[in-house]
Amino acid sequence: MCGIVGYLGQKSAPEALLNGLKRLEYRGYDSAGMAVLSGGKLRLVKRSGKVRDLDEAARLEWGDLAGDSSRIGIAHTRWATHGPPTDVNAHPHVDPSGRFALVHNGIIENYRALKAGLEAAGRRFASETDTEVLVHLIAECYENDIIQAVCAALQKVQGTFGIAVLCEMEPERMVVARRGSPIVIGIGTGETLVASDASAVIAHTRQAIYLDDDDVAVIEPDRIDIRNIFNVPVSREIAHLDWDSKAAEKGGYEHFMLKEIFEQPESLRNSIGGRLDNALSTAVLSGLAVTPREIAEIGRVVLVGCGTSMHAGMVGEYYFEDLAGIPSEVEQAAEFRYRNPIMTDRDLVVAISQSGETADTLAAVREARQKGALVAGLCNVVGSTIARETGRGIYLHAGPEIGVASTKAFTCQVAVLLMMALKFGRCRRLSRDAGADLCAEIGRIPQVVSEVLARNDLIAGAAERFAGMRDFFYIGRGYMYPVALEGALKLKEISYIHAEGYHAAELKHGPIALLEPEVPVVALIPDIPGKEKTVGNVHECQARKSPVLTLVTEGDASVKGVSECQIPLPRVSQFVAPISAAVALQLFAYHVARLRGCPIDQPRNLAKSVTVE
Secondary structure, three states: OOEEEEEEOOOOHHHHHHHHHHHOHHHOOOEEEEEEEEOOEEEEEEEEOOHHHHHHHHHHHHOOOOOOOOOEEEEEEEOOOOOOOOOOOOOOEEOOOOOEEEEEEOOEOOHHHHHHHHHHOOOOOOOOOOHHHHHHHHHHHOOOOHHHHHHHHHOOOOEOEEEEEEEOOOOOOEEEEEEEOOOEEEEOOOOEEEEOOHHHOOOOOOEEEEOOOOEEEEEEOOEEEEEEOOOOEOOOOOEEOOOOHHHHOOOOOOOHHHHHHHOHHHHHHHHHOOOEEOOOOEEOOHHHOOOHHHHHOOOEEEEEEOOHHHHHHHHHHHHHHHHHOOOEEEEEHHHHHHOOOOOOOOEEEEEEEOOOOOHHHHHHHHHHHHOOOEEEEEEOOOOOHHHHHHOOEEEOOOOOOOOOOOOHHHHHHHHHHHHHHHHHHHOOOOOHHHHHHHHHHHHOHHHHHHHHHOOHHHHHHHHHHHOOOOEEEEEEOOOHHHHHHHHHHHHHHHHOOEEEEEEHHHOOOOHHHHOOOOOOEEEEOOOOOOHHHHHHHHHHHHHOOOOEEEEEEOOOHHHOOOOOEEEEEOOOOOOOHHHHHHHHHHHHHHHHHHHOOOOOOOOOOOOOOOOOO
């Protein structure tokens, strides 16, 4: 969600902060602000709206930013939780003396009790936020040592936080800390950067430190000192960031989402590359750190995730049962934590998260480990919290995903889950010949996706026919059911059209009552098992005068003319069909949103990384 940037170096702090904020705009936000120390005094500017509004306000108030003398500062983009998006509620927040400034991601769950105590001591609050309570608390705890004050304050806090703090009395120090909300420290030449996402520091350095929960770091011009919230020194390794700043740029595309849709052949090659063992007809996934005997002893696979990642898990459920014969189930990550799930040491829990920071999925990881299950992470971001806490898993290698609506992460998640199921199947019941066939098909996935992308103009034409609609139903069976859910999610995320995904058999158990000429249906009927039944559902929709868009297998004569509008897809098996169909639906959603003039990369009310429950 919200974005944090901090800078300490030899360049203009305001310029460095604004550049960092611009790289975090994709995360979703509704206000922005920054604070810098100049001549030992804090200067503050913040605005509701976009980073460009903050940029204009800073230049109006501070003048030429390139020549600004400030060398240390913190900045923030806020996604409103407590209080509406106003100038007053925007970060950074300061204490009444104006000597402390703080930016914060997360939620302080006990802020009401803390606030009541501070008000009883005579402190007055300017905003409606939970964050302002924390900067007051730090000021209250201050005794000539900012790191001691931050540690003392955080010991009283319940909830999640990623913070950066400045103090007038210690003008060459910045303090950062985290619990449940990511903080990365970029180590450059003569400069140090802090951010909630590596994309804000990658233009400056490839060397970074990821803080663990309850780490507190004090950053000075010549050193970084990391402690825990009890002020005890700890050690953290320096990681290498494996992508460059150009990967987070549009590269000539109108939107990040379109760029990332078209990057999928390369992303999938990176996810699949080096992971297929054609000699043994299996997959090589060393990050899982499990032996064939341990795989053979797994009694159940539980896949946990949220949103798009949960939909990928639903495809994975079919893979593990069909290919490996392992009973499998999918859990919404937030539900998993709170419903007291029954776990055994023969269960494998696979936590799926693009960012590796999703709060509900991280909580599910911790609950599963507490109950004795084997836990693996499936993440895109190297060094992310879920990757570190699981200690085993698979990186997607999809490259940075900037658009809020996930595209290449989803297809790479599905491809990796397919390779996991192949490996598990070969350790259990899948024959060598069947494994060889599947290896060959997995290897062709990038080419299949390229063939779907070649139909972009045709899909854009289909979008023109439906862009004016207000409601959609997406239907599918078997492997196409999770894709129907994902397709509907993509449409509602970026076009603001109400869309619902259903198992095709559920249509007549209620939703069919809503069908009419202004309610189109997108039906997924590639030539795989379940097609004939779904074709019957298409006829039911047409009988209610609903316009139908079908995704079909190219050359499948049995569905020729079954609907007034069709998108042909390459012929593939049921195992790869979810990927090719998902790419087509991503393009369809993109073009509908484009035709409606929607802000595709930054849809309202949404954030890229959901780090609060």
